[in-house]
Amino acid sequence: MATIAGDVPRARIFRRINADILRTLAPPGPAWYAMMAVVLAVLGFGIFCLIYQIRTGLGVTGYANSVYWAVYITNFVFWVGIAHSGTLISAILFLFRSRWRTSVYRVSEMMTVFAVMTAGLFPLIHLGRIWKFYYLLPYPNSRQIYPDFQSPLIWDTFAVSTYFTISSTFLFMGLIPDLAAARDAAEPGSIRRRIYAALSLGWQGTDREWRHFNRGYLFLAAFATPLVLSVHSVVSWDFAAGIVPGWHSTIFAPYFVAGAIFSGVAMVITLVVPMRKWFGLEDYLNRNTFDNMAKLIVLTSSIVTYAYLVEFFLAWYSGSPFERGTFWDRVSGDYWWAGWIMLICNSVVPLACWSRKVRRSIAAMFVISIFINIGMWFERFVIIVQSLQHDFMPSAWGRYFGPTWVEYGITAGSFAWFLMYFLIGIKLLPSVSVNEVKEMPPEPLVRRLA
Amino acid sequence: MSAPPVAETRRGRGPAPPAPQSGMLAFYEDEEAAAHAVAALRREGAGPVTAYSPVPPHEILEEVEEQRPSVVRRFTLVGGLIGVACGFAIGAYTGVAYTNPDVAPLVVAGRPLVAWPPYVIIMFELMVLIGGLSTFIGVLVNGRLPKATTRLEYAPEFTNDRFGVFVAGDPSRLRPILERTHPVEVREARPS
Numbered sequence: 001m002a003t004i005a006g007d008v009p010r011a012r013i014f015r016r017i018n019a020d021i022l023r024t025l026a027p028p029g030p031a032w033y034a035m036m037a038v039v040l041a042v043l044g045f046g047i048f049c050l051i052y053q054i055r056t057g058l059g060v061t062g063y064a065n066s067v068y069w070a071v072y073i074t075n076f077v078f079w080v081g082i083a084h085s086g087t088l089i090s091a092i093l094f095l096f097r098s099r100w101r102t103s104v105y106r107v108s109e110m111m112t113v114f115a116v117m118t119a120g121l122f123p124l125i126h127l128g129r130i131w132k133f134y135y136l137l138p139y140p141n142s143r144q145i146y147p148d149f150q151s152p153l154i155w156d157t158f159a160v161s162t163y164f165t166i167s168s169t170f171l172f173m174g175l176i177p178d179l180a181a182a183r184d185a186a187e188p189g190s191i192r193r194r195i196y197a198a199l200s201l202g203w204q205g206t207d208r209e210w211r212h213f214n215r216g217y218l219f220l221a222a223f224a225t226p227l228v229l230s231v232h233s234v235v236s237w238d239f240a241a242g243i244v245p246g247w248h249s250t251i252f253a254p255y256f257v258a259g260a261i262f263s264g265v266a267m268v269i270t271l272v273v274p275m276r277k278w279f280g281l282e283d284y285l286n287r288n289t290f291d292n293m294a295k296l297i298v299l300t301s302s303i304v305t306y307a308y309l310v311e312f313f314l315a316w317y318s319g320s321p322f323e324r325g326t327f328w329d330r331v332s333g334d335y336w337w338a339g340w341i342m343l344i345c346n347s348v349v350p351l352a353c354w355s356r357k358v359r360r361s362i363a364a365m366f367v368i369s370i371f372i373n374i375g376m377w378f379e380r381f382v383i384i385v386q387s388l389q390h391d392f393m394p395s396a397w398g399r400y401f402g403p404t405w406v407e408y409g410i411t412a413g414s415f416a417w418f419l420m421y422f423l424i425g426i427k428l429l430p431s432v433s434v435n436e437v438k439e440m441p442p443e444p445l446v447r448r449l450a
Numbered sequence: 451m452s453a454p455p456v457a458e459t460r461r462g463r464g465p466a467p468p469a470p471q472s473g474m475l476a477f478y479e480d481e482e483a484a485a486h487a488v489a490a491l492r493r494e495g496a497g498p499v500t501a502y503s504p505v506p507p508h509e510i511l512e513e514v515e516e517q518r519p520s521v522v523r524r525f526t527l528v529g530g531l532i533g534v535a536c537g538f539a540i541g542a543y544t545g546v547a548y549t550n551p552d553v554a555p556l557v558v559a560g561r562p563l564v565a566w567p568p569y570v571i572i573m574f575e576l577m578v579l580i581g582g583l584s585t586f587i588g589v590l591v592n593g594r595l596p597k598a599t600t601r602l603e604y605a606p607e608f609t610n611d612r613f614g615v616f617v618a619g620d621p622s623r624l625r626p627i628l629e630r631t632h633p634v635e636v637r638e639a640r641p642s
Binding site (some may be wrong): 181234434 | 479480500501502503504505506507510511514519520521522523526540541544545547556558561565568569571572574575576578579581582583585586588589590592593594595596597598599600601604606608609610611612634
């Protein structure tokens with residue numbers, strides 16, 4: 001009889017994992033509906049704000065000379081960044097054969113897809129005339145010109161849409177064996193069974209299916225790895241290709257990629273802590289998982305902090321009065337508070353994760369993750385708004401008159417939009433990978449069954 | 451090589467799967483046992499064999515794969531190359547082409563018409579996009595998915611807690627072979 005870690009028969013562990021994870025797909029209870037109602041109410045307000053903005057014009061935002069990129073672009077960069085940790089955990093750690101990823105990668109992949117769906121809205125909302133969005137696509141048109149491929153904004157269109165397509169494909173492909181498990185666990189003849197049967201594409205787990213699946217999954221992971229690095233690099237070039245002091249820097253690509261993974265891991269922690277409690281998945285999303293995610297936070301927070309320091313150092317060392325002026329303004333100008341929120345939340349608070357006790361405390365990690373989410377939102381706000389309102393000439397210095405209530409409303413709406421998909425996703429799809437967790441059952445589960 | 455063909459693995463681009471055959475189905479608790487059973491059946495010259503697994507198998511695949519990697523890699527390569535070509539083509543075409551044939555090509559900022567360095571980014575993105583999608587298509591085509599019907603011998607335990615080995619052929623001959631491989635259960639599967 002095959003056993004793992006002591007005397008627990010493997011089949012018993014398998015059955016338990018199947019039951020535990022597929023139980024999360026049970027019809028939702030009142031708590032779920034209550035949360036959904038709140039989320040939909042906020043989303044409704046966000047949609048109202050958007051309609052108001054479309055009818056009235058972009059004047060309802062706080063845009064003024066010389067700040068024409070503000071909260072919407074901040075939100076775009078923030079949400080694209082959130083997406084990144086999902087691909088890191090699912091693809092990059094897969095290639096590194098990190099075993100702890102198995103219990104958390106599915107939910108982070110879902111987060112990736114939903115975060116990109118949220119991010120993709122913001123360039124359009126920011127356009128003002130949303131209905132002209134197709135100008136970004138290279139298609140033959142009556143204006144007889146094409147978008148300029150020298151522009152990072154066009155690279156963005158390609159990078160973000162590719163990222164959405166590939167991360168959805170990666171998510172769906174990894175789901176196929178689990179959807180088959182959901183199909184086989186459902187009542188024969190039920191609608192639920194038919195839906196999962198269709199979604200699982202008739203997967204049966206034969207050697208032929210697995211053989212090609214394993215290979216294809218590896219290749220998709222190998223594609224997703226450079227893709228995720230490219231996406232936030234391209235986003236960073238939206239800024240770095242400009243000459244504004246505070247933007248025009250060669251460190252932007254690695255700085256943004258590290259920041260993206262940093263904020264994304266924090267968001268995974270923020271989402272997973274309530275989810276594990278709610279679904280009773282404590283054995284799967286256990287202290288080891290959080291410990292490892294906290295180590296990622298330590299790593300990426302260090303890189304981000306290093307980038308902050310290098311920026312300040314280079315502003316001084318370059319001798320450029322414009323660079324010096326901008327960076328001095330970051331910590332002592334109109335938006336000094338935003339600059340300090342960024343530094344404290346992203347560089348100081350995560351220092352707590354050097355302690356093993358903190359890394360293994362789920363409550364502490366939850367609190368730290370919220371600080372990081374706030375800090376990383378403000379990082380983008382500082383880079384965008386503070387740099388724009390304090391560029392070369394004092395005569396060109398402007399003020400940002402926002403965020404206005406419309407901008408707040410749309411930002412809140414974007415969180416609701418994201419959470420709406422997330423709530424639907426965790427009820428419709430297995431949020432922990434059934435087949436991969438069975439391959440390497442989490443220790444606490446095995447210990448409890450022993 | 452005296453080993454017989456292994457069903458569902460050797461038929462790379464061969465004919466469609468045959469009509470349901472009767473045979474024997476054995477259930478196992480772990481992958482090693484199932485892999486040994488596949489090896490034993492092949493030694494005995496029984497076949498074709500189909501193995502089932504609830505987890506990504508490795509030992510079973512070692513038994514059936516016979517050093518020939520999955521052809522999915524070709525889908526990936528071809529898709530990736532098509533993507534690279536498309537990326538360059540979009541950039542170059544939009545640089546050179548002009549929808550009005552009476553007007554000369556538009557020179558932007560004194561650059562050459564095909565100013566290629568930034569196209570590298572588009573080429574990379576489209577390589578990943580088309581390469582990734584064609585990999586997925588490769589998995590579906592080679593894995594014979596989607597399927598509308600399940601195989602005759604399929605049991606729902608194969609996505610839960612059991613590994614399975616199905617071998618088509620004469621049950622009276624196959625049963626003793628399978629029973630020697632320590633299965634949890636052996637049952638006959640025949641078309642109804």
